[in-house]
Amino acid sequence: MAKAVEAFAAKALVLPFLLGSFLLTILLLDGPGVVRQTSLCISALGAAWLAIRHVSLTSRELVIAIILATFGETIFSRGCAMYTYRYALIPAYVPPGHVLLYVLSLSTAQHLKLKVPSTIAVALLVTVGTSVTVAAILCQGDLSGAILWLWMLLFISRSPQPHLLCACWAYSILLEILGTKLGNWQWKAHVPFVGISSSNPPAGVAAFYALFDVALLSILRWYRRIPFSTPTGCEQAGGLTTLTS
16 A cells, blocks of 8 residues: 555656646747747647646636636736736736646645645645745835735635645745746736735735636536536546545
8 A cells, every 4th residue: 555655656746847847948938929929828738738637627627727817817917917928918828827837736735645734734834935925025025925925824724725725835936936037927016006015026926826726626616516517537636625635
């Protein structure tokens, strides 16, 4: 039994490595031009379509996730103007990229649950996340990040899937640091309409990614109650019940 668990854990690390490498490659290759942006979009869509099979999401659920991600990007990037992209209003690879990050977080969470109790994972996340937020406030006056971190803490306190949110926080912070340092996107120094100061990226930026995960899980729960919407055996996959503590 122990060997089977170890074999599963080793196999579970392959997908996060591949997805993480792919997302990094997308950021490095991002640039101007319709051909380049179209190529990145097609690559991200293909990678997302392949990745969802490992968490038993269907093609129709992939479409739902992409629509949700596009809606969120439109609200926060274009509507609220909290951040801007360098090479397009909303690069076409971004929505499927959100799906890839979700699958990355979910696959990592499945591995974490075998190794780390939820109480320890949450305690570590709260400690590190609070430290990062306090440092951002003191060094950069990041009030927006502080508010977002409180939002993230609310998600953590109410979520039945703490491992998923822990993985989401780690990956989204890393992705945001890379994306902003490489110049793929930039957060405004002050949040439009309210004038609250923000760093680039905000310390609590993971709250937006957690919101996507929570919203997607909620929508999929509703969707899978519809007759014939999901093939037999998928109702417990995609993170709906597999990570419940």
